[in-house]
Amino acid sequence: MNINATLLGQALWFALFIWLTMKYVWPPLQKAMQDRQKQIADGLAAGEKGRQELAAAAEKVSQELKKTKEQAMEIISQAEKRSGELVEEAKNQAKVEGERIVRAAKSEIDQEVNRAKEQLRAQVAALALAGAERILQKEINATAHGDMLKRLESELG
């Protein structure tokens, strides 16, 4: 054990190195490390946020899909219903139209029948008159016997 002034020299070296570390080594290193820590923390937070957003987006997409599917189903069922209605309507219309045509035909037939009847009546009346003329050999005054002829006509109707 040989204590001498070296001790003072060593203390001076020590002081110098502490000062260097305190002034020039530790603060910049500490700052770099803290900055990095912050960057990493921020990055992790951003990653976590992104992950959550992705999950939310996926959830939204699936919901939208579900909704769209439901809408599509609804549209399809509506279309089916509508087409059914259309067919039914068309059927009804056809039926009505058919009935109308049948009715018109019937009424035309009736008219034709009536017209034929009228003609027949007129001819029958003329024939009757001619017949009576022949029989009586005498001209019958149409105006004088009009009433009788008319009655005959109505009897034929």
Add this chain to the structure above:
Amino acid sequence: MATSGAQTSGEYISHHLHNLHVGQGFWSLHLDTLIVSGLLGLLAFGGMMLLARKASSGIPTGAQNCVEMVVSLVNDQVKDTFHAKSDLVTPLAITIFVWVFLMNAMDLIPVDFLPLVASSAGVDYLKVVPTTDPNLTFGMSIAVFFIMIGMNLKFKGVRGLLKEALTVPFGKYLFPVNLLFRIIEDLAKPISLALRLFGNMYAGEMVFILLAVWMGASYWWVPAGVLLSLAWALFHILIITLQAFVFMMLTVVYMSMAAESH
């Protein structure tokens, strides 16, 4: 190894334990201790300074990564132990750990290597491991002691420090005993710090020297001596790191005791 010249074992050993010094009595300097420790410190802290200047907060690479690992290891220890706020304690701890570690690591260079280089350059004595010089360990521990007193004054003030010294642990009526206890306690701190480091490193160096002497006795011993030296060097890596860590850790503990009331 030790067979050069007509040295006896005793001469060889004392040669290795002799410092290169100038001056007489107290006012003499151990140049080897001063130069080796100074060069190591300048290299380490100068390098760290340059590195810290362009330290990036991006992905650390190579040397920056290494330095950051050491520095954050020390900083974690300081944060665990020292709870007050101080800009000094972490740099102090970093300085102690890095510097003491490097000086201890000089022990891993084969004992005769640097002294042989030095003697061929005309320097007769060279004690390579600065921490085997009590001047260095006491220089550091006394500096720590003064910083500790400064810490006491800063956090407690003169009045607080006096009150603590006089009343703890036995109350105010036994103040002479308290004061005596306090003085002994505080003086024991630098002494134990310095002697612990000095003792460990001196003993470790001694083992290397004795192994070298043993190998010098006969060529028969060289293989076993090399193996034993290697084994001791491997074990010594642990001691080197541990002693640097212990010195640093105790310093931080003393600082935290100084900053907090008992």
